[in-house]
Amino acid sequence: MTVQEQLEDLALNLRWAWDAPTRDLFMDLDPALWRRLGQNPRALLRRLDPARLEEDGLAGRVAERLENLRAYLRAEDAWYTARDEPADRPLTAYFSAEFGLTECLRIYAGGLGVLAGDHLKSASDLGVPLVAMGIFYREGYFQQGLGADGGQAESFEPMDFDDLPAREVERPDGSPLRVAAPLPGRPVMLRVWRVDVGRIPLFLLDADVPENRTEDRALTARLYGGDDETRIAQEIILGIGGYRALREMGVEPRSFHMNEGHSAFLGLDLVRDLMESEALDLEAAIEAARRRCVFTTHTPVPAGHDRFSDELMELYFTGIARSMGVPLETILDLGREDPEDEDEPFTMTVLAIKLAHQVNGVSRLHGAVSREMWQPLWPELDLDEVPIDHITNGVHLPSWVDARIGALYGTPPMRVGLDEGAPAPDAGSLWRLHEELRGRLVETIRERTGARFGKDILTIAFARRFATYKRATLLLGDIERLEALVTDRDRPVQLVFAGKAHPRDVDGKALIRRVTELSGTPALRDRIVFVPGYDMHLARRLVQGADVWLNNPRRPLEASGTSGMKAAANGVLNVSILDGWWEEAWERAEETGAAIGWAVGHGREPIDEEEGDRADRRDLYRMLEGEVVRTFYDRGADGVPVTWAAMMADAIRIVAPFFNTNRMVRDYLERYETATETRVRTG
């Protein structure tokens, strides 16, 4: 094999996304081009000056990484391999509307997708036999810029498939595979792409093929674009098309994992299949399907649950009901909390709950909130008997922890979460490295915005979706206090904001405009900045380089949150409302007497929104002006803030061992393994 061919093999498996030496190898080929192309190895190789491949020492380096990849793929020493389970068929098929794997594969919008991506990467590292199903959105989610008025500007740019680590799935005879998903009056034909995420195949459905009508070809163009009708069509494509694609490819997973309600139609097609292939009646088929499905719900915000009108359901499901030999009403009932209530819209979360044998929220608090939310589905049960529990989210440490910080862990980040001892970084070394990472973040901010941020200033980051419940502008509600905080002569503070608002979220967009407006005022310029284009690349810079990770949602609306875990795993201190994952981390820290950040609100439930906002803002200011600033600037003789650096080391020690996806995937494994193919439940 030539060096070029070996590099192409390396580029075609996404493992490079979390293998720092391979990323460095690609970057070193042409650092400027690497950056310009958005850290995309395949795009880089297509445009690289071939003379670069002749450089001394390159061939050896490439061969070494390729050998490393091949050894990784053999999985001989992976955690699951050692358990000696039969791996002749996938344990689970993981369905998700979005996957955040790397910045150049723009098929994610935010936390849900990044969690799904991290799940696949850990499953790969552990050697868990899993396959995944999603959609190849050619134009992805929108790309964010800033308009002249300081508001969010949205643009769409199709990805070039030849630049992506994806291959088209073919039939055994070499012809391209096509799968049909049933839409009203016609099938929509789907092409299937395969992306290798380490050992995990991710299949992505794509309606943009010549056989389809022009308007159908656009159905999979954009993530969360279009209206309800686009949404229901996409969900039929994902659930039913995805289920049928697996069948066509001969993939027979033991269980199915629905990551959020978007893919719940897969359960319906499983029911249809069981009725047909096993000659079960409807009730028995539902029971058998349930035994094989696992469902994770992700949001306590009512608007976050897809609901479809009767008209839309009738249009899209009359034919499907007929093909199942059941009345449409039967399907509608599966999506209603109260089947008697004909005014209730069809809710994907309800369908998913009714078709899963295990249902979970994504943090302890979110589990409790979900039991309350969905209790009407079990009118005969007490609240604490509602069968919804939780598996707290985690993050894939090798993807998020800076490689040099990871080297201070003492145990490789890839093996954290496997009961091999907690990381114990040295505080002084951690601080020195962190100063470099802050410097790198400040350079990124200067380059992208022109703001003259300082390299030695306490840097607070607020980066997340601009959904109103996350209250991006909470701190900006008291301008005098804000000015005093950031412009203090001896102990200044700078605030960096990033994040996208959904294109139809008018209120979220207004928050972005408020931030950019303030960042343009003379008193706050160069101390407050909004960096457009939040993606996984910017997220890495921020969670590695900020000093404080700020999170101030309205409790209990943050189901889990994961960015704060990424920050903590790099030694960044969280200042956060006690919501989602942070409540659990806080409890773990308190149990051992460790200080890992600051908690705001202490679980108070406000009587009214405005009063709650005011109280949280007051607490937040008191905390920042007092302890946070003081601890950061309290330097020892060698310039190291002794207490702060010790807290950084504690944050890693407490957070990393539990809030990672190795632990999370192992928790899910039990659910996958309890899936049974016994057909009928007794009793």
Ligand SMILES: *Cc1c(COP(=O)(O)O)cnc(C)c1O
């Ligand atoms: C981690 C991550 C998120 C999720 O962050 P939250 O804490 O859940 O808000 C969103 N977007 C990107 C790009 C991320 O990397």
